[in-house]
Amino acid sequence: KFKNHKIIFVVGGPGSGKGTQCEKIVQKYGYTHLSTGDLLRAEVISGSERGKKLQAIMEKGELVPLDTVLDMLRDAMVAKADVSKGFLIDGYPREVKQGEEVEEKIAPPTLLLYVDAG
Numbered sequence: 001k002f003k004n005h006k007i008i009f010v011v012g013g014p015g016s017g018k019g020t021q022c023e024k025i026v027q028k029y030g031y032t033h034l035s036t037g038d039l040l041r042a043e044v045i046s047g048s049e050r051g052k053k054l055q056a057i058m059e060k061g062e063l064v065p066l067d068t069v070l071d072m073l074r075d076a077m078v079a080k081a082d083v084s085k086g087f088l089i090d091g092y093p094r095e096v097k098q099g100e101e102v103e104e105k106i107a108p109p110t111l112l113l114y115v116d117a118g
Contacts, residue, residue: 002077002107006031006086009093009102012115021115022088032077032084036092039072040064066101074106086110 008031012018022033043051044058050068057064069092077087089109093099102109 002081002087005077005081005084005107006110007102007107008086008088009099009109009112010088010090010115011093011112013117016115016117018090018115021113022090025088029085031086031088032080033088033090034073034076035090036069036073039076040069043072066098069098070101070105073102077106 008025010018010022019035025031026033040054040058044055045051050072054064054068073089073092080087089102093102099109099112
């Protein structure tokens, strides 16, 4: 499904400028910016069944299961696949295993962009 799309993981610490760099890439290249945090918050606000489960998990301070995050990411990518040249995935993966899961279940990334505030 995403063979013709570039997938870029954008990682870096809080305040490193990930969002700013993503905005510039979106404007210049027509990519879709997907933030896993924004996707999770939007799902909670929607009041869906999945959103209610997510809210309960987050209120306990627990981590959202990897499969749930991947499903949401894939759904968001499928929804934009026809109108986007590529995807900037902001703040994800946070660890190697998460990156491997994206490769297996969605598609391998074209690039990992590390943004350093220094």
